[in-house]
Amino acid sequence: MTTDRNINQLAPDQERRRPFFSLRYKMLVYFGLLFTVSLVVMELVSLFGAPYTDYEGEFYYQQNDIFRSLDYVADAKKEYLVSLIKELKNNIMALAKSEILRDDGSKLSALFGEFTASGMQGGALWGAIRKEESFKAIIAQMNLLKSQYKMYEEIEIADIETGIVIASTDNDDFGENVFEKYAFMASRENGNLSKISFDKMENNFNLHLTEPVLDIKTDDAGENQIILVLIAHVNSNAVIYPLLHTGRGLNKTGEVVLVDSDARIIAPLKYKLPNGFTAPLGYKIKAKPAIMGTSGEEGITVSDDYRGEPVLAAYRHILISPDIEWGMVVKIDKSEAFAPLYQRLEAVTYVGSIGLMVTLLLAWFLAYRMSTPLMALSRAAGKVERGEMNARVESTGSIETHTLASAFNSMIAKVNLRRMELEDMVFKRTAELQSVITDLEREIAERMQMGKALHKSEERFRSIFNNSNDAIFIIEPREDKIIEVNPKACGMLGYSREELLSVPMSAIHPQEAEKLRNFAKNVFKEGEGWTDELTCRSKNGDSLPAEISASTLETEGKAFMIALVRDITERKKAEEALKRKTGLVNLLQEVTSAANNSSNVDEAIQVCLDKVCDYAGWELGHAYMLDFEDTLIPTQLWRIDDPYRFKAFYEVTKSIAPTQGVGLPG
Incomplete structure (x- = not known):
């Protein structure tokens, strides 16, 4: 039969075997859960918004910003394409209706009929045609239009009755029959000659513009009959490729996809298909944005593209002519669109993990302070029950534990006063030493932890410093000295590290030394700074345009300036080239x-x-x-x-x- 004494002896052992039910463990769990849940809820609210409020979250606002940008790009490219084709069509229409072409065209058509009626054919026929002033005038008009608009590959005029080409900017086309050569001329019987046609030939799509040329004279009914047909062949690459490869707002993964009414691509895709092959022209796309664009809809959506990659897309329906409808999709990968938020989430997770560790350490410390007096009182009571009358409880902690301990000690003092006094002195001295030892151990642990953190921080800084894509300088501006540089700085300026450390900072910026000194003063005053452009001189004397961002760095009680220098030579060249091209386009x-x-x-x-x-x-x-x-x-x-x-x-x-x-x- 188990006695009360046996039960009390087993209690401490059971408590040691069940640590997860202790007050300390519970406080650690509760504090950890409270911190984790709070951090997760705050981050979820920040990213996805708060219910029943007007705040929608960073994901919503970021997505709306991307959609606005895609909408703007899609509208601009659609407007550019429609207006360009309309302008090309209007030019051909104006040429067909011009008095010069109608007058000379009537003459040339009549001469062609006379020559062919007389049996003239072959080289003799075309030699006679080329000598006519009306032919020369027509060719001059077509060559003038072609020279003004480089997008026209060829302009030709054919007889409406026979389909024979009687004038062309390409001499090889004389005598060809356009009714047999071009499928888009099959509708001539319906009188539909003023139109835009689009077809695929070999590995390319071709755009054709046709306009009827009316006789300058009227018939018996008082009407002008169609005597010729004017055909212009447009370089589709010159029309479509600028649409795909120019403009801002698409970033790195952005793409413009053009499809016909059957969702078949009419321009090369930027990426390969999921099977690793390049899609040929005419490949049918089954992605949702392309299908919606070809069906006459316009809008924005989040969907998978032809690669199966999630994208944010703006789709547009483009009506080229009553017979030609295109769909356009302007898209950007979802991973790139939300990259800043993903990076922020990673940073929050990293910082939150550190915060959780700190919270658990604080919870452990509080639990330790709260549970230590209670555990001490429990142990002392067990000792007294087993006959160990020298057991004592330290009067520390809260008022309640202090009162309980005092009552317990007073009760034991009445039984053995002198023994209590002696044991109390020993206990107090031991407790003081234990406290000192505990504090010393804690300080040693903290110092070791700080040393490890400092070492990791130094290794991380050194790795970032040596592997940065930007040139990094650590400078003492007051002494005009370069203290340290990374390999990128040496490569950019053409020095070895030892050479660069021996060069004064003013020698790197000889023409802007005063500007550099003022910049350094401002950095030390504000803690950081940035300058648009500063010229750096390399070892071989070349001047490199650069932009600089800097902040202060304190080490060993001394303040330095750490500067990140980026070579913007290529960017300047690109800006100048863009400026020249923009001026020429405007002209x-x-x-x-x-x-x-x-x-x-x-x-x-x-x-x-x-x-x-x-x-x-x-x-x-x-x-x-x-x-x-x-x-x-x-x-x-x-x-x-x-x-x-x-x-x-x-x-x-x-x-x-x-x-x-x-x-x-x-």
Whole structure:
């Protein structure tokens, strides 16, 4: 039979065998769960919003920002494509309706009928046609339009009755039958000749513009009959490729996908298919955004693309003509769109783990302080029950534990006062020593932990310092000394590390030494700083444009400046190239717009001449016409800012008609 004494003897052992039921363990669990749940809830609210409030969360706002950007890019590219094709179509329509083409076209059509009726054919027929003034005038008009718009690959005119090409910018096409050569001409019987056609030939898609040319004379019914058909073949690459590969807002993974009404691609894709192969032109895409765009819908969505990759996409429906409908998808990978939030989540997880460790340490400390007096009292009571009258309880902790311990000690003191006094002295001394030892052990542990953390921090800093893609300098600006550099800095400036450490900082920035000193003062004042552009001189004397961000660094009681320097040479070159290209595009747009608004060819050429002189900064400009003997014929079209200065040049030039290989005056 188990006695009470046996039960009390077993109690401490059972308590040691069941540590998970102790007060300390429970406090650790409760504090850890409280911290973890609080951190998770706060981060979830920050990322996904709070219910019943107007705050939607960072994911929602980031997604909306990406959608707005994609919407803007999609609208801009759609507007560019539609307006460009409309402009090309209007040019062909204007040419077909021009008095020159109708008049000369009527003459040429009549001559073609006469020549063929007389039995003339082959080289004799086309030789006779080429000699006609009406043919020369038509070819001049078509060549002028083709030279103004580089997107036209070829312009040709065919007889409406026979389909025979009687004038073309490509000499190889004379005599071909367009009704047999081009499938898009099959609808001529319905009188539908003013249209846009799009078809696939070999490994490319071709865009064709057709317009009827009416007879200058009317028939018995008072109507102008169609005598010719004007056909323009457009370089689809020149139209579509700028749409795919220009513009901002698509970042690294962004892409523009163009499909026809059957969701088949009409331009190369940026990525390969999931099977590793490159999709050929005409490949049918089954992705949701492309299908919605071809079905006439416009909007934004989150879906998988042709690779099966989740993307954010804006889709548009593009009506090229009543017979041609395209779909356009502007998309960006979801992983890139939300990359900043994913990085932030990783950082929060890392910091939260550290915070959880600190919280658990604090919980353990509090649990230790609270449970230690109770455990001591329990142990002392067990000893007294077993007859150990020298058991005592230290009067520490809260008021309640202190009162209980005092009562317990007072009760034992009445039984054995002298023994209690002696044991109390020994116990107090032992407790003091134990406290000192505990504090010393804690301090040693903390110092060891700090040393490990410092060592890890130094290793991490050294790794980042040596492997950074930016040049890093640690500088003492007051002494004009470079204290330390990373390999990227040595490679950028062409020095070895030892050479660079011996070079004064002012020698790296000889032309901007004062600016560098002021920048350093501001960094020490504000704690950090950034400058748009500062020129660095390399070892071989080259000047490198760079941008610098810096902050202060304190070590061994001394303050230094740590500067991150990025070479922006390529970026400057790209900006200059973009500026030149933008200027040229603006010039072409201004010339095109002004020429289209001109009432005649001379006025159009004069406008083009003025625009080109303004763009190039020329004080003098003169337009020549090229005849069929390759002779430059001077016109009356001039641009002269200072007539008196260029009088002699003007007099000489207007009477000279140089041939091929002969230089112009001046």
